[in-house]
Amino acid sequence: MTAAALSPGMAALVLFGTFFALLAVRVPVAFALGLAALPILVIEPRLSPMVLFNEMFKAYNSFILLAVPFFLLTANLMNVGGITDRLMRFSRALVGHFPGGLAQVNVVLSVFFAGISGSSTADAASQGKLFIQAQVKEGYDLSFSIAITAVSAVLAVIIPPSILMIVWGGVISTSIGAMYLAGVIPGLLIGLAQMATVHAYAKRRNYPVYPRAGLGEVVRSAFTSIPALTTPLIIVGGILLGFFTATESAAVAVLYAAALSIFYYRQLSMRQLYTAIVDTGRLASVALFCIGTASVFGWLLAYYQIPKALLANVTQWGLGPIGVGFLIAASFLVVGCFLDAIPAIIIVGTTLQPLAASVGLHPVSFAIIGIVSLAFGLVTPPYGMCLMISCAVAKVPLRYALKDTMIMLVPMLLVLCAMIIWPEIPLLLPRWISPELLK
Amino acid sequence: MTKFLDGYHRLLTWVLAFAVAILIVPVSIQIFSRFTALIPAYIWTEEMSRFFFIWMVMIGAMIGVRERLHFDVDLWNELSPRANAALRIVANLFVLGFTGVTIYWGIEFTKFGWNQTSELADLPMWLIFIAWPVAGVTWLLFLIEAFARDIDLYRRGENLGGNAPEKAL
Numbered sequence: 001m002t003a004a005a006l007s008p009g010m011a012a013l014v015l016f017g018t019f020f021a022l023l024a025v026r027v028p029v030a031f032a033l034g035l036a037a038l039p040i041l042v043i044e045p046r047l048s049p050m051v052l053f054n055e056m057f058k059a060y061n062s063f064i065l066l067a068v069p070f071f072l073l074t075a076n077l078m079n080v081g082g083i084t085d086r087l088m089r090f091s092r093a094l095v096g097h098f099p100g101g102l103a104q105v106n107v108v109l110s111v112f113f114a115g116i117s118g119s120s121t122a123d124a125a126s127q128g129k130l131f132i133q134a135q136v137k138e139g140y141d142l143s144f145s146i147a148i149t150a151v152s153a154v155l156a157v158i159i160p161p162s163i164l165m166i167v168w169g170g171v172i173s174t175s176i177g178a179m180y181l182a183g184v185i186p187g188l189l190i191g192l193a194q195m196a197t198v199h200a201y202a203k204r205r206n207y208p209v210y211p212r213a214g215l216g217e218v219v220r221s222a223f224t225s226i227p228a229l230t231t232p233l234i235i236v237g238g239i240l241l242g243f244f245t246a247t248e249s250a251a252v253a254v255l256y257a258a259a260l261s262i263f264y265y266r267q268l269s270m271r272q273l274y275t276a277i278v279d280t281g282r283l284a285s286v287a288l289f290c291i292g293t294a295s296v297f298g299w300l301l302a303y304y305q306i307p308k309a310l311l312a313n314v315t316q317w318g319l320g321p322i323g324v325g326f327l328i329a330a331s332f333l334v335v336g337c338f339l340d341a342i343p344a345i346i347i348v349g350t351t352l353q354p355l356a357a358s359v360g361l362h363p364v365s366f367a368i369i370g371i372v373s374l375a376f377g378l379v380t381p382p383y384g385m386c387l388m389i390s391c392a393v394a395k396v397p398l399r400y401a402l403k404d405t406m407i408m409l410v411p412m413l414l415v416l417c418a419m420i421i422w423p424e425i426p427l428l429l430p431r432w433i434s435p436e437l438l439k
Numbered sequence: 440m441t442k443f444l445d446g447y448h449r450l451l452t453w454v455l456a457f458a459v460a461i462l463i464v465p466v467s468i469q470i471f472s473r474f475t476a477l478i479p480a481y482i483w484t485e486e487m488s489r490f491f492f493i494w495m496v497m498i499g500a501m502i503g504v505r506e507r508l509h510f511d512v513d514l515w516n517e518l519s520p521r522a523n524a525a526l527r528i529v530a531n532l533f534v535l536g537f538t539g540v541t542i543y544w545g546i547e548f549t550k551f552g553w554n555q556t557s558e559l560a561d562l563p564m565w566l567i568f569i570a571w572p573v574a575g576v577t578w579l580l581f582l583i584e585a586f587a588r589d590i591d592l593y594r595r596g597e598n599l600g601g602n603a604p605e606k607a608l
Contacts, residue, residue, distance in 0.1 A: 285499020
């Protein structure tokens with residue numbers, strides 16, 4: 001490393017300077033990351049632009065990332081195949097009579113959806129169409145409706161299965177089974193926090209309620225939803241029992257959703273199937289393309305040992321596990337405002353890992369703190385995919401729903417703080433069900 | 440020109456759908472062969488799925504440029520239609536720079552892999568590496584079209600149809 005032409009400081013300046021300058025003129029994130037790496041690859045005599053393609057190829061040539069298109073496809077199949085409708089009916093029977101009935105249904109359906117699909121963007125897109133207009137028609141404010149759809153969509157990557165956890169497991173080698181189990185309690189807590197927020201809003205603004213569903217309706221709707229609701233058990237159980245790997249579990253989710261739609265609910269036409277597949281290809285590949293160029297960016301950061309230089313100061317502060325936990329959450333929250341979650345894991349996750357390890361933070365706690373913070377980044381501007389999608393569905397600019405989104409984030413952040421102060425919260429379930437994964 | 444690009448675009452979309460649909464096959468074989476003796480446990484399933492996967496990503500990235508699917512960060516609030524068009528031209532000039540690099544070095548990259556074969560199925564590696572130069576040339580075509588459109592929109596002071604974030608759908 002002695003022959004490097006650029007000092008780590010210089011290299012960091014070029015990388016981040018170019019990246020942010022390009023973002024400012026609306027160059028797409030994926031291209032901005034690749035272009036920012038380019039000057040360094042040209043200047044540094046030991047590197048060449050060939051590194052760009054080599055690292056991109058290495059990033060895509062990974063079996064793990066196959067989970068991304070599979071989970072998107074699962075979600076798209078659920079929507080066109082009638083699974084989402086069944087779950088919606090069940091959610092309404094369960095919580096429709098709470099204050100803010102339809103908004104409560106919105107949150108509960110996100111929890112169910114999260115248990116089947118691992119993609120928040122898919123959740124925001126489908127529930128945006130399902131709820132925003134319907135809520136406004138019933139007298140809810142538009143900005144509230146957009147905000148609750150966006151914030152409840154983030155549950156999809158926290159409650160297993162989760163694309164982010166699979167990527168995290170691949171990049172930072174943490175047990176995916178353990179992360180899946182660890183995500184359950186934080187996910188449910190965040191869901192409860194959102195329901196409490198809806199309750200408070202509904203009381204203040206007199207939002208409507210549905211009449212309480214009779215026991216018969218609850219049982220009937222539960223019965224039609226059972227096949228769909230067993231998906232998380234199949235996926236998580238299959239991984240824990242060693243029947244299939246995390247990536248294969250995503251393929252199982254696709255096959256199961258397709259089988260339910262075709263043979264059980266019998267709602268899937270060939271035309272819809274084709275649309276679901278093409279939409280999956282579009283969204284998955286632009287997200288994945290970005291991961292390729294982010295890997296090059298991350299590779300260069302590691303080449304110049306920039307993370308080490310950044311963390312050299314932090315280790316002198318003498319933070320304990322809780323202090324480091326807050327630092328990790330803050331870093332991911334800030335980065336999550338500007339970057340997609342997967343590149344953020346590649347760049348920031350690998351940077352912070354030695355710090356987390358140095359204070360004895362459990363790798364699974366570290367992962368959950370990181371993933372929950374990044375999930376919140378999905379609704380923070382300027383780059384908050386879920387909020388962008390919800391606003392796009394409602395055809396309003398992102399600023400419109402910003403205030404309500406920020407209000408709803410406060411209780412969610414309290415849950416995150418609780419997890420940092422008591423790192424045992426996420427570890428409870430994996431410790432109980434399969435302690436050997438935490439070794 | 441537009442007609443040709445429309446046709447090419449449709450072809451790419453079709454190949455993309457094929458790549459997504461076919462991805463599920465080798466992974467399923469991999470799982471089922473573990474539990475039944477009916478299907479032998481082929482060793483090439485994993486490699487094959489990875490190869491289709493790479494092509495899927497690159498084709499999606501090609502289509503993404505024409506459909507404006509690649510995510511960007513919007514730091515500007517409301518700009519005039521002219522400023523929007525000008526900004527799109529500037530941003531696309533940078534994408535054009537990346538396209539140039541992808542074509543030139545992508546060809547080098549393909550040459551580099553000319554005599555290599557894959558570890559498991561013995562496939563020639565250039566079949567994969569050529570995805571980059573193909574992407575470069577495709578981007579070039581789509582960018583030329585975008586420049587012509589944006590210059591026209593700038594002259595007339597009109598906005599691009601559709602809501603920008605909606606492309607995320």
